Amino acid sequence: MIRFENVGLRYGMGPxxxxxxxxxIERGSFQFLTGxxxxxxxxxxxxxxxxxxxxRGLMSLFGHDVATLSRTDLPTLRRRLxxxxxxxxxxxxxxxxxxxxxxLRVIGKDEASYRTDVIELLHxxxxxxxxxxxxPVLSGGEKQRAAIARAVITQPELLLADEPTGNVDxxxxxxxxxxxxxxxxxxxxxxxxxxxxxxxxxxxxxxFVLNEGRVHIYD
Amino acid sequence: MAxxxxxxxLIEESDETGxxxxxxxxxxxxxxxxxxGRALFFVLSIMSFLACIxxxxxxxxxxxxxxxxxxxxxxxxxxxxxxDGIDTMDAVDKALAVILETPGIGSARALSEQDLRDLLxxxxxxxxxxxxxxxxxxxxxxxxxxxxxxxxxxxxRLSQAVPAASLDDHELWQGRLAVMANTLAVSGAAILxxxxxxxxxxVVFATRGAMATNKDIVEVLHLVGAKEAFIAREFERxxxxxxxxxxxxxxxxxxxxxxxxxxxxxxxxxxxxxDQFDALFGGISIGWTAFAGIGLTILLVAALTAMSSRLTxxxxxxxxx
Numbered sequence: 001m002i003r004f005e006n007v008g009l010r011y012g013m014g015p016x017x018x019x020x021x022x023x024x025i026e027r028g029s030f031q032f033l034t035g036x037x038x039x040x041x042x043x044x045x046x047x048x049x050x051x052x053x054x055x056r057g058l059m060s061l062f063g064h065d066v067a068t069l070s071r072t073d074l075p076t077l078r079r080r081l082x083x084x085x086x087x088x089x090x091x092x093x094x095x096x097x098x099x100x101x102x103x104l105r106v107i108g109k110d111e112a113s114y115r116t117d118v119i120e121l122l123h124x125x126x127x128x129x130x131x132x133x134x135x136p137v138l139s140g141g142e143k144q145r146a147a148i149a150r151a152v153i154t155q156p157e158l159l160l161a162d163e164p165t166g167n168v169d170x171x172x173x174x175x176x177x178x179x180x181x182x183x184x185x186x187x188x189x190x191x192x193x194x195x196x197x198x199x200x201x202x203x204x205x206x207x208f209v210l211n212e213g214r215v216h217i218y219d
Numbered sequence: 220m221a222x223x224x225x226x227x228x229l230i231e232e233s234d235e236t237g238x239x240x241x242x243x244x245x246x247x248x249x250x251x252x253x254x255x256g257r258a259l260f261f262v263l264s265i266m267s268f269l270a271c272i273x274x275x276x277x278x279x280x281x282x283x284x285x286x287x288x289x290x291x292x293x294x295x296x297x298x299x300x301x302x303d304g305i306d307t308m309d310a311v312d313k314a315l316a317v318i319l320e321t322p323g324i325g326s327a328r329a330l331s332e333q334d335l336r337d338l339l340x341x342x343x344x345x346x347x348x349x350x351x352x353x354x355x356x357x358x359x360x361x362x363x364x365x366x367x368x369x370x371x372x373x374x375x376r377l378s379q380a381v382p383a384a385s386l387d388d389h390e391l392w393q394g395r396l397a398v399m400a401n402t403l404a405v406s407g408a409a410i411l412x413x414x415x416x417x418x419x420x421x422v423v424f425a426t427r428g429a430m431a432t433n434k435d436i437v438e439v440l441h442l443v444g445a446k447e448a449f450i451a452r453e454f455e456r457x458x459x460x461x462x463x464x465x466x467x468x469x470x471x472x473x474x475x476x477x478x479x480x481x482x483x484x485x486x487x488x489x490x491x492x493x494d495q496f497d498a499l500f501g502g503i504s505i506g507w508t509a510f511a512g513i514g515l516t517i518l519l520v521a522a523l524t525a526m527s528s529r530l531t532x533x534x535x536x537x538x539x540x
Contacts, residue, residue, distance in 0.1 A: 049442060051442065071447070071536075072447075075444045075447075079443075089439050091248070094246055095246070097242075102248070102443055106440065106444055
């Protein structure tokens with residue numbers, strides 16, 4: 001599903017933040033991406049959700065060489081991804097419901113066709129009572145769950161979560177991890193970037209450890 | 220969406236279903252507050268006003284010019300100059316005979332001495348003695364517009380029968396009027412183009428501002444798989460509405476201005492000032508063409524606004540990517 005071969009990334013004329021990164025991620029797998037702060041986790045995630053293109057090497061996603069993708073191809077590929085951002089990226093002027101439904105609205109689905117699914121998912125992540133509330137009023141944990149709900153509402157093939165438990169207490173972090181495990185069980189490929197070792201210890205999954213721009217894999 | 224059956228186990232405090240129906244219309248993805256609408260509304264109103272005034276004025280002038288030309292082309296004049304040894308009145312009668320036997324002539328009338336006196340009065344006073352002045356005699360001919368006479372043939376036959384007669388079909392005046400009307404139309408079109416270009420530039424700047432203000436929204440839309448056309452539509456919607464409202468406001472004021480001119484000109488009709496005005500410019504008639512032009516200009520401003528914002532969004536997204 002994902003293939004990196006000697007991928008390098010630099011911002012502008014700066015030093016390489018990722019160097020000779022090579023790995024494969026198989027369909028239906030679950031992996032943690034970890035490493036110290038500044039190791040390049042977020043940069044690698046940005047490559048994965050197609051916000052950046054590698055400056056060298058081969059990166060293939062869903063069988064497409066990212067270097068040869070045109071701008072018009074990107075939306076189609078991004079629709080196969082679900083992304084939980086570290087800073088949530090919820091739109092403050094939209095309600096929780098509208099934020100979660102955004103990916104469906106973007107693909108032109110009729111509101112009546114997805115309303116029940118969205119409400120059900122919001123109940124499922126414990127936000128049933130916050131449907132009409134706007135993000136500025138939500139707590140950190142609630143925003144986190146709204147962001148996760150938005151990422152999974154389209155049942156993506158690949159779920160990318162950048163520090164999804166960074167803003168919640170350990171109990172909620174465990175519950176969110178179980179949510180990802182459940183999605184994995186349903187067939188979604190999951191990549192979770194985190195530096196929370198306690199969280200990773202709760203689930204036996206492959207670990208990608210990034211250090212100084214290089215990746216080491218522990219199966 | 221198929222949810223895991225063990226959901227209660229996953230989220231212990233999850234709420235119980237009960238789908239609530241309290242949903243209004245979905246909020247706009249790009250909020251109206253994110254588009255600096257008020258300033259742009261005024262700019263668009265002013266531009267629309269100027270464009271409508273230009274279009275309306277050109278329409279009024281084109282109509283007046285067509286009326287003048289139609290009046291002039293419906294009438295020709297024969298001038299019989301007094302020559303030594305020739306009885307002018309006899310020459311006028313001969314000329315009238317030639318004219319009246321020509322096909323395509325509606326009517327022909329020689330101006331009387333009194334008519335000539337009236338024409339000359341503003342310049343020479345009331346007591347002018349026509350016998351002491353070499354004043355030419357005039358024959359006014361109304362032509363049949365549906366089957367106009369052969370002017371060249373008439374001119375030739377007149378010159379043969381009455382050497383002192385000359386025919387004026389106002390061709391020179393018509394030519395000058397046509398040149399004036401065309402010049403005004405081209406100038407109006409140039410002004411209109413300038414106004415519309417300024418409108419487009421204002422919208423481009425406003426769209427760039429709106430895109431920069433809403434950069435976070437654009438980024439999220441991108442990342443959830445929105446196509447560029449979708450993002451452009453979200454912005455275009457606001458600008459189309461603004462363009463339409465601005466266009467309407469400017470067009471409405473322009474129509475009010477024309478209505479006011481019409482009313483004022485009606486107040487002065489049958490007064491010396493009104494007659495003077497009519498003599499100079501002809502009767503100003505603001506007909507349906509002027510109002511249709513204004514209506515089309517309003518639509519044009521709205522369409523240009525929407526199109527400019529759409530193209531700007533596409534350009535921004537190209538750079539953004």
